[in-house]
Amino acid sequence: MISTDTLKRLEFDKILDTVASYAHCDASHLGALSLKPLAERQEIELRLGLVEEVRKLTRLGIALKLSEFEDITPQVKAVRPTGAVISPLELQRFIPTLRVMGAIAAQLGFRTDIPLLLSQAGSVTGFPDLLNPLEHTVNEEGEILDTASRLLADIRGRKKGLTARIKKRLEEIVRERHTAIFLQDDFITQRSGRWVIPVRMDSKGMVPGVVHDVSNSGETAFMEPLEIIGLANELENLVADERAEEIRIVRQICNWIREDAEQIQEQFEALVRLDILNCIAALSDKLKCETPVISATPAILLKSARHPILTLLGKEVVPLDLEIAAENRVMVVTGPNTGGKTIAIKSAGLLSVMALCGMPVPALPGTVLPLVRSILVDIGDEQSIEESLSTFSAHISKISSIIEEADQGALVLLDELGTGTEPGQGAAIACAVLKELQNQGALVVATTHLTEIIGFVQREQGMVNAAMAFDRDKLAPLYRLVVGEPGESHALEIASRYGLPERVVRFARGMIGTMEADFHALLRDLKEKRAQLEGALADMAEREEKVARAERNLVDRSEEAAQMVKDAKEKGYLEAQQIIWKAKRDVAALLEEAKREKAKTREAKEKLDQAANEVEKALEELHPEESVDPEKVAVGDVLFVKPLNCDATVLAIDTRAGKARVRAGSMEMEVQVASLLKPKGKEPKKVQKRREKQQAKEQEQAEPASTINLLGMRVEEAIGVLEPFLNHAALDRISELRIVHGKGTGALMKGVRSYLADHPLVASFRTGERFEGGDGVTVVTLR
Numbered sequence: 001m002i003s004t005d006t007l008k009r010l011e012f013d014k015i016l017d018t019v020a021s022y023a024h025c026d027a028s029h030l031g032a033l034s035l036k037p038l039a040e041r042q043e044i045e046l047r048l049g050l051v052e053e054v055r056k057l058t059r060l061g062i063a064l065k066l067s068e069f070e071d072i073t074p075q076v077k078a079v080r081p082t083g084a085v086i087s088p089l090e091l092q093r094f095i096p097t098l099r100v101m102g103a104i105a106a107q108l109g110f111r112t113d114i115p116l117l118l119s120q121a122g123s124v125t126g127f128p129d130l131l132n133p134l135e136h137t138v139n140e141e142g143e144i145l146d147t148a149s150r151l152l153a154d155i156r157g158r159k160k161g162l163t164a165r166i167k168k169r170l171e172e173i174v175r176e177r178h179t180a181i182f183l184q185d186d187f188i189t190q191r192s193g194r195w196v197i198p199v200r201m202d203s204k205g206m207v208p209g210v211v212h213d214v215s216n217s218g219e220t221a222f223m224e225p226l227e228i229i230g231l232a233n234e235l236e237n238l239v240a241d242e243r244a245e246e247i248r249i250v251r252q253i254c255n256w257i258r259e260d261a262e263q264i265q266e267q268f269e270a271l272v273r274l275d276i277l278n279c280i281a282a283l284s285d286k287l288k289c290e291t292p293v294i295s296a297t298p299a300i301l302l303k304s305a306r307h308p309i310l311t312l313l314g315k316e317v318v319p320l321d322l323e324i325a326a327e328n329r330v331m332v333v334t335g336p337n338t339g340g341k342t343i344a345i346k347s348a349g350l351l352s353v354m355a356l357c358g359m360p361v362p363a364l365p366g367t368v369l370p371l372v373r374s375i376l377v378d379i380g381d382e383q384s385i386e387e388s389l390s391t392f393s394a395h396i397s398k399i400s401s402i403i404e405e406a407d408q409g410a411l412v413l414l415d416e417l418g419t420g421t422e423p424g425q426g427a428a429i430a431c432a433v434l435k436e437l438q439n440q441g442a443l444v445v446a447t448t449h450l451t452e453i454i455g456f457v458q459r460e461q462g463m464v465n466a467a468m469a470f471d472r473d474k475l476a477p478l479y480r481l482v483v484g485e486p487g488e489s490h491a492l493e494i495a496s497r498y499g500l501p502e503r504v505v506r507f508a509r510g511m512i513g514t515m516e517a518d519f520h521a522l523l524r525d526l527k528e529k530r531a532q533l534e535g536a537l538a539d540m541a542e543r544e545e546k547v548a549r550a551e552r553n554l555v556d557r558s559e560e561a562a563q564m565v566k567d568a569k570e571k572g573y574l575e576a577q578q579i580i581w582k583a584k585r586d587v588a589a590l591l592e593e594a595k596r597e598k599a600k601t602r603e604a605k606e607k608l609d610q611a612a613n614e615v616e617k618a619l620e621e622l623h624p625e626e627s628v629d630p631e632k633v634a635v636g637d638v639l640f641v642k643p644l645n646c647d648a649t650v651l652a653i654d655t656r657a658g659k660a661r662v663r664a665g666s667m668e669m670e671v672q673v674a675s676l677l678k679p680k681g682k683e684p685k686k687v688q689k690r691r692e693k694q695q696a697k698e699q700e701q702a703e704p705a706s707t708i709n710l711l712g713m714r715v716e717e718a719i720g721v722l723e724p725f726l727n728h729a730a731l732d733r734i735s736e737l738r739i740v741h742g743k744g745t746g747a748l749m750k751g752v753r754s755y756l757a758d759h760p761l762v763a764s765f766r767t768g769e770r771f772e773g774g775d776g777v778t779v780v781t782l783r
Contacts, residue, residue: 037356047358089142102126289360335468373409392420408441427452715751
């Protein structure tokens with residue numbers, strides 16, 4: 001269990017404030033602020049996976065269709081009792097929430113590449129049968145619309161017409177001469193819901209009607225003329241009918257909500273969870289976070305980690321690399337003030353909390369954070385005036401409680417360990433605390449300035465020193481953690497830089513004990529030698545890389561030259577072979593015309609054959625034949641047969657006679673086993689010609705199509721056309737297909753997608769985007 005005080009000291013509340021700022025509803029805003037570390041690894045990895053799927057949709061340009069929606073939990077609770085009715089304004093709160101539900105349902109409905117999100121929000125439907133009447137019933141101000149029912153529209157139409165008649169008649173009355181002389185003014189108004197005219201008090205008996213009100217001065221009586229009383233009563237009846245119809249409509253909708261109250265509440269909670277995941281994903285995208293590895297073993301590996309709050313503030317953050325292995329569970333970080341020690345241990349703690357909450361962290365991929373049950377911290381000035389505790393007393397009190405709670409499942413962060421009292425005794429207490437926490441199996445990261453602690457850690461097995469790097473020339477911290485070596489405080493140098501008089505610094509330097517001065521001098525020498533050694537190693541590595549690169553270049557150039565010579569020879573011989581073949585064809589064409597000079601023709605042909613043999617022999621030297629072991633030749637082997645000058649299949653073997661029977665195409669013959677060589681992929685001429693014709697025919701065919709149109713087909717007919725289309729596409733290695741089925745009644749779309757869901761060649765499918773054809777198109781990704 002990680003306490004609220006620990007989370008506050010690590011400033012996790014500021015992270016949650018930023019996460020909650022992305023919420024679209026008060027309920028998800030409160031849910032984001034209430035995020036706590038999870039106890040089980042499966043829960044953490046599930047949330048990390050859900051967040052990654054939300055970010056995946058964002059990267060694809062189809063972020064979750066979330067917009068502002070209302071918390072409808074109070075309304076659902078209020079309408080649950082039988083006969084309960086809520087106001088139209090309360091009903092209006094359902095509309096934005098149901099709209100968002102519907103948008104999410106349409107977006108996720110047919111996707112197959114987000115299984116975790118579908119498991120969390122796949123049941124969201126949006127209740128379209130409830131949303132539609134609600135949208136036609138109430139507006140944003142909570143007023144019932146004329147479209148709520150035909151009867152209501154009719155009543156309001158009659159009411160409007162009757163009101164116009166009353167107003168028109170009153171306007172006529174006030175203009176009539178025998179009435180106008182008794183009026184105080186010529187306007188008409190309403191009193192107590194009745195239409196009236198202003199009559200002078202001394203003349204109210206002269207105008208027949210009913211007095212409904214008197215002015216504050218007592219000089220005007222507001223009278224309803226007798227001749228419109230009937231019309232006004234009819235209007236009152238219409239008002240009553242209107243109110244009754246409005247109550248009936250509201251009651252009907254409340255009954256519908258009551259019937260689905262449980263499902264509405266479940267889907268609302270799923271929508272809130274989805275909104276919280278979207279909030280986490282938004283922060284992760286802003287901070288360029290990556291999903292960490294959650295390790296069951298006590299180890300931390302931060303790769304270029306950045307403190308998220310400093311990043312959000314827009315400050316330049318130096319990435320932090322920190323590694324605590326299982327064999328060295330205790331790390332003590334030393335270095336100058338303002339060097340970043342506290343930020344380093346806070347980063348380790350804050351990123352651990354984020355990971356335990358299932359949130360990606362601002363670090364490179366491969367970052368490892370431990371699955372711990374508790375994080376115990378002593379960071380900052382704990383001085384308590386109320387409890388009369390000094391800084392040292394408060395630190396000791398806190399460390400005592402940490403020792404009581406620490407175990408193998410704890411991460412302990414201690415800042416400025418051993419300070420607040422006499423350095424020698426403080427260092428002794430600090431060493432004892434580190435040893436005790438190590439014995440209890442806790443993972444510990446501590447900071448200190450005390451050199452005695454550094455020596456203890458250096459000698460103790462299972463502990464390791466680390467230092468915040470410091471530029472001695474510029475007297476400035478580098479904010480980079482170096483594991484394996486202790487750091488220096490550089491207090492005198494920093495004091496001098498920030499204005500302490502030089503005489504004071506000299507005096508202080510003289511007050512430093514000889515042993516401590518020797519220790520710091522030795523430490524500086526070791527660091528300088530280490531820096532020199534690292535520079536020499538870097539130079540040597542660079543030189544080795546240059547030599548290796550030169551050797552690779554020589555080998556590559558030698559091989560390239562040899563290949564160029566070989567290619568040139570082969571090209572020359574092939575050209576010669578082509579020339580000889582052409583000459584042979586020309587000679588064959590002239591044979592019949594050269595009957596009188598048969599001897600000369602025969603002699604020329606023999607010379608050409610001899611030249612062709614020499615060229616073929618030279619080509620064979622470039623590609624030496626690979627013989628096979630006669631004893632390993634078996635029936636069914638495909639080998640190159642010299643007499644046939646092509647590959648053939650071995651049908652039978654006569655080991656005594658050293659012969660084998662082979663088949664090449666439709667021809668069979670018996671040859672010597674010694675004439676069999678390793679296959680060259682050379683087919684008989686007839687087979688080769690047939691293959692070339694087939695290849696030429698295939699090349700003439702059009703490129704394979706990636707779109708199929710099923711519009712107007714029945715489901716069975718469409719499936720029959722779709723099956724061979726998928727098979728050909730898979731053979732042609734087309735990765736993505738577009739199936740056009742249209743919207744229509746939706747039967748063809750459902751049939752096609754149901755068939756795709758079980759097809760072995762289909763990896764996933766989704767509804768087409770607007771530019772791809774929208775709901776009328778399904779985009780398929782093949783395996």
